[in-house]
Amino acid sequence: MALDKPYKDVPGTIIFDAEQSRKGYWLNQFCMSLMKAENRERFKADERAYLDEWQMTEEQKQAVLARDLNWCMRTGGNIYFLAKIGATDGKSFQQMAGSMTGMTEEEYRNMMIAGGRSIEGNRYIGENGSAQVQNQPQGAAGQQSSAAGQKP
Amino acid sequence: MALDKPYKDVPGTIIFDAEQSRKGYWLNQFCMSLMKAENRERFKADERAYLDEWQMTEEQKQAVLARDLNWCMRTGGNIYFLAKIGATDGKSFQQMAGSMTGMTEEEYRNMMIAGGRSIEGNRYIGENGSAQVQNQPQGAAGQQSSAAGQKP
Amino acid sequence: MAKITASVYTSHVPAIGAAMDLGKTQEDYWKPVFAGYDFSKQWMKDNKPDVIFLVFNDHATAFSSDLIPTFAIGTAAEYQPADEGWGPRPVPVVKGHPELASHIAQSVIQQDFDLTIVNKMDVDHGLTVPLSLMCGPLDPVKDAWPCPVIPFAVNVVQYPVPSGQRCFNLGQAIRKAVESYDEDLNVHIWGTGGMSHQLQGARAGLINREWDNAWLDQLINDPAACAATPHINYVREAGSEGIELVMWLIARGAMSDIEGGQATGPAPKLRHRFYHVPASNTAVGHVILENS
Amino acid sequence: MAKITASVYTSHVPAIGAAMDLGKTQEDYWKPVFAGYDFSKQWMKDNKPDVIFLVFNDHATAFSSDLIPTFAIGTAAEYQPADEGWGPRPVPVVKGHPELASHIAQSVIQQDFDLTIVNKMDVDHGLTVPLSLMCGPLDPVKDAWPCPVIPFAVNVVQYPVPSGQRCFNLGQAIRKAVESYDEDLNVHIWGTGGMSHQLQGARAGLINREWDNAWLDQLINDPAACAATPHINYVREAGSEGIELVMWLIARGAMSDIEGGQATGPAPKLRHRFYHVPASNTAVGHVILENS
Ligand SMILES: [Fe+3]
Ligand SMILES: [Fe+3]
Incomplete structure (x- = not known):
């Protein structure tokens, strides 16, 4: 596709574009479900069983179980969705961001x-x-x- | 408000604008609920009881019970929403439009x-x-x- | 590269879908309506698109008063035929084209059209009736629509609706988006809805044959003038639901003769034109244009 | 007639809300953050608006991947504080202004901005944290926000987001809409989000104090140049979530010095400017401008 993706050369950064959104659709929908207290309870009671209710890939489920947010993001997760997992665990945004x-x-x-x-050396991949x-x-x-x- | 509503001078016509939409909000939401077969069944089994589940005005409920679509529209209904009542009754769009x-x-x-x-004499109120x-x-x-x- | 080769325009009267679903197409009332699409069904076979970009409006089906997008583009993998109250139409599920749809969304938003991106949407008669008219009856399970469809929903239910001019300009942006897609794809763009009809009040049943046909002439031959038609003219002359016609201008704006809001290139070829009154409450109009 | 008299700009860091809700505002870490809003709380009392037009972004709260509006205007009577996973914030329900909101929606859509109209939306920290910062702590039941709020949500979560230029132009359309409303209302417009921050990956924690302050200088004194900042600059210089700053340009574009995309009228009065690092992962920026 001829559309520019100029954001591909920023280090340590995945821009949540349509491609990522497609990849992460069910992972992110699972995250949204955690905005209901009863779903948080059900997830905490049996994480694997709750994850199996969603059409996520096995890799996405593993990434969630491991609470590896970088891994979640590579499989299409977006931090604002993933934050609902952290919230369920009682974590702050600082703890989540730092964990990556x-x-x-x-x-x-x-x-x-x-x-x-610092921004120095972190503008372009290769610095x-x-x-x-x-x-x-x-x-x-x-x-x-x-x-x-x-x-x- | 200083925004134009040039459509006010068309005879026999209510334009569904924000004002109408606000007025008809719960009436129209009730109509949307009839897109589920089980809700259609519940409505048909006891219309009044089903209507009472919605925050509609008494007038809106009366208008629905009377199947008076002009009355429904005066209370904020829009034909595409109201059509769900007609569909529940097994009526066609032609029967619904004609009834008005x-x-x-x-x-x-x-x-x-x-x-x-004919359009003749039907462009402006007063013809x-x-x-x-x-x-x-x-x-x-x-x-x-x-x-x-x-x-x- | 992908290319828009043709545009199709048609009314999307729900009763037409019902007539097909209930096997009434040979009744005297319906025969002349469907006869108007005989050419079109053959044309679809002879000019099979790879993707249809289908402009329609949702009729309080996927979108309630809770949320009303002016323009919504579907980027999902598939869309279910909606239950509008009579039960879902017995037609095949509509497959999307997520890659091209997302590409168009990105390009068009960057051209300053503020689209809503939709990944979950049931599609109502506004989308399935044109497909049925152009493809003929299909078995909901055994058959499939001939190609993926990108649904593009325009708000024409709650005022204010986008102007014809805005729609015409949007068509140009869509064409630019399609042409920047690397894969070779033959894309058709369809504008649906209209023509004159009114479904409400004492004026229900309004038909304006003369106005409709003058508007069609202009759409084909002087689209920039057609795009300038003010909103109130549709309501006054073509009925409160005649406003759906602004959607045809999206398809017309996407044709290759249009540059900078004017018809400057070679005019598209008029392959088919049809007009009939009535189908239920509505005047049926139908046009096929091919790029020269 | 209604009039926009002032604009307020502020970050909307969720941890700021948590610090207030958990009574941590006097801790060493938080003191300097809240001190930056002491002036602002008094200013709010001295310049009480009748309505706040509050530009924010939803953080995958009201809108999931199912539906992503580029611009969404709230026309509802009220909005509940959302449960983002930690339970809803204990703050008052947000009352809307359906009449003015609908008026703005109509006017702005007719100025070719393709808004989505929303009548049901829970509002997340993006909207409630700025209110808390500017109004101080309030009891969720006994107290109320000082005036009705019109929520205006901008997509900055899924790319492509609207450009700074588009946002700046939108601000001008909003001002025109407000000024065509007959009732005498004192309207404030708030732009929220930012400043530099990144919440993801190996680059999480990025702060660019120099860039932030240069951008603030430009926002205040050369807004047309600020509006021309390309999307990629925000991502590269201010972090992937720094892109939220485009929302400030909506508020800036609505100020009365802006005409035809340029600052031509008398410059607004800078009443307050504050910058602090950090609040959680984020650089906090805050500005108050009054129309001259
Ligand atoms: Fe229609
Ligand atoms: Fe934010």
């Missing part, structure tokens, strides 16, 4: 208090900012995996 | 086969076409009431 960086909750919170993530793929995971987790030689 | 003219079903049908209602207020009801009903001296 590899940082601990405290590390992420401290980064925000210190002024947030060397903190959001670039070669610098994942971030925080202590990143230093550890780096020290253990798991990353170049 | 005072003509019998056959008279209305014959008018349509003969080319429909003397068949849709003007002084010429109601139409068909044999009109001739009768006219003959009986009930109209000027």
Whole structure:
């Protein structure tokens, strides 16, 4: 298709466009269902059984069960929908967003208090900012995996 | 309000604008409910009880019970919504439309086969076409009431 | 690239669907209506589209007073025939074209048309009657419509409805969108609804044969002038439900002779024109145009 | 006649609502955020509007993937605070202004903006947090918001979102609509959302203080240039959710210095400007402009 997708070159970012929306349709509809207290209760009582009521892919279900929001997003989830899972777990938006960086909750919170993530090196894929793929995971987790030689 | 409502001078015609829509909200929502077979059954089993489940005015309920579509429209109904009542009764759009003219079903049908209602005299309120207020009801009903001296 | 090759215009009277579903097409009343589509059914076979972009209006079926989109584009994989109160019409499920629909949505929104994107919508007679007229009777289970359909719903139920000019301009944006789609697809665009009819009040049954035919002449030959018809003219001359005709201008605006709001290119070929009174409460109009 | 006298701009971070609802406003973390609104709460009392036209975005609350309106105007009598998963916020029900809202809808649609009209909508933090910030804490039952609110929801969740330019033009159409309403009403228009933030992926937590402040300068002093900011700049410079800022341009476009897309009249008075990092994941920005 000849339409521009100029947002494809932004690191660490998935823009929720029609393609993503199609992919994530049932995952996101499942999330919407958690806006009812009774559905939250049913989900918490038996997550797998509740997920099986939805036409989600097995991968989407696994991503939800693992509470891996990056994985959820790769399968078409959008953060505003996925936030309903976090809310069901009693998590804040800060905890949810932070969980996608590899940082601990405290590390992420401290980064925000210190002024947030810098834009430098994070505008285009291929630069060397903190959001670039070669610098994942971030925080202590990143230093550890780096020290253990798991990353170049 | 300073917005134009140029459609106010068309005879025998209520344009479904925001004002009408507000007035008819619950009447029209009730009609929408008849798109489910089980609701049609419940309505047919006890019309009054079913109507009482909706926040309609008493006048709206009376208009529905009387199957008086002109009355329904004056209380904010729109024909596409009201058509669901007719459908529930097994009526066609032609029967519903005709019922608003005072003509019998056959008279209305014959008018349509003969080319429909003429536009002449029916463009502006104050002319003397068949849709003007002084010429109601139409068909044999009109001739009768006219003959009986009930109209000027 | 994808290309709009033809446009089809037709009334979408619910009674026509009922006549087909109840096997009444050979009755004296209905024969002349369906005869007007004999050419069209053959033309559909000879010019089978890959996708139909079908402009129609919802009649308080998918959309209630709770939510009224001015323009809604369907990007779903399929659409069920709606139960409008008589039970759903016995016709095949309507398959969508999510990829092209999403592409058009994106392009048209970026051209400053503020569409509503819809992924769940039952489709009423406004969409299924034109398909039935152009494709003939089909078994709801064993048969299928000849190609995917992108439903495009226009609000003509609650005032204010979009102007004919806005619809005409939208058609041009849709054409631009289709032509920026990489896959080779033969796309037809259909405008449905109308012609003169009024379903309410003492003026119910209004038909204006002269006005209808003058409007058709203009739609075909002087579309920019046709697009300038003010809203009140439709209501006054063609009945309160005659306003549906603005939807035809979307299809007309998408034809390749239109550039910058004017008919500048070679005129489209008029393949078929038909007019008949009545079908139920309504004047039936039908036109097929092919791009030159 | 009705008149827009002022515009208010503010972020609508959900954690701000939670901090208020849980009585945390005096904690060290939150103090500086709420201090930025002390002026504003007094200003609201001194300049009480009759109606607030509140531009916000729904965060997959009232609208799912089933239906995504680009622009939706609320014409209902009231709106319930939504349950976004944590339970509904304990704030008063939001009363609408059906007459003015319908009037604006009609006028704006006739100015070629293809609105969706909504009569049933729960409102999420995007709408209630700005109200809480500007009005202070209120008892959900005993208190009420100071005036009716017309909710105006913009799609910034699923791409493509409307451009800043389209939003800016829409603001002008809204002003024209308000000024054609006969009743004397003092109307405020609020633009909410932003500023820089990203809630997803490895780039979560992005803040761009420099860009935010340059954008604010431009919004206030050179709005036509601000409106020309391309979509991709918001995503790249202000984070994937920074795109919410286009909604501020609707409010800015409705101010009386704007004519024909340019700032030609006397500049509005800057009554208040505030910027703080962070509130949760987000840079908080806040501006109050009064018409001269
Ligand atoms: Fe129709
Ligand atoms: Fe937001």
